[in-house]
Amino acid sequence: MTIILSTYAQIAMTSFIKKNEIRNDWLLVDAENAVVGRLAAYISKVIRGKNKSRYTPHMDNGDFIIITNVEKIKFTGKKFNEKKYYRHTGHPGGIKISTPHMMMNKKPEEILKLAVKRMLPRGPLAKKQLSKLKIYKGQNHPHQVQNPMVIDFKKMNSKNKIVINWHGNTNKFFTKNWKK
Numbered sequence: 001m002t003i004i005l006s007t008y009a010q011i012a013m014t015s016f017i018k019k020n021e022i023r024n025d026w027l028l029v030d031a032e033n034a035v036v037g038r039l040a041a042y043i044s045k046v047i048r049g050k051n052k053s054r055y056t057p058h059m060d061n062g063d064f065i066i067i068t069n070v071e072k073i074k075f076t077g078k079k080f081n082e083k084k085y086y087r088h089t090g091h092p093g094g095i096k097i098s099t100p101h102m103m104m105n106k107k108p109e110e111i112l113k114l115a116v117k118r119m120l121p122r123g124p125l126a127k128k129q130l131s132k133l134k135i136y137k138g139q140n141h142p143h144q145v146q147n148p149m150v151i152d153f154k155k156m157n158s159k160n161k162i163v164i165n166w167h168g169n170t171n172k173f174f175t176k177n178w179k180k
Contacts, residue, residue: 016059021054024062026148028151029066031069032069035162037115038157046063047063047120047129058125060125062132066134068139081100
């Protein structure tokens, strides 16, 4: 449909997706040895629906995504010990600081959820889209009925996975990127 709004050039309107045309798929990603930032960037793109050809910014067109083995997720560089997450209780002097090292012992799924949440735009739509993210420790998840499509995140790019080896008494971490 072409609407002539100007005498100089014709402007074609983009057709947006309708609510009854939305189809949400289920995707399964194994987070073992995956880098947090790269995985969060991929998840935020899929949750918003930007990986689809009919992306509509004001509609919830994204897919559901299931993340397993979140306790085996990795950070690059010194971020595991030195990165800080700040939150405030709302009371005077109520700033709370935590690191990924502290969070990994209590709630490892919160690390990835925070990274994805901060990559989404703020507002009610982002809260609805974040509810499509399902994160689980270990290999098991209760979404077998949805028949999720398995995404091999590590094979998308060689930088998506990292293996950190601990070398005895040297107190140093050595990182090695695997390339196939």
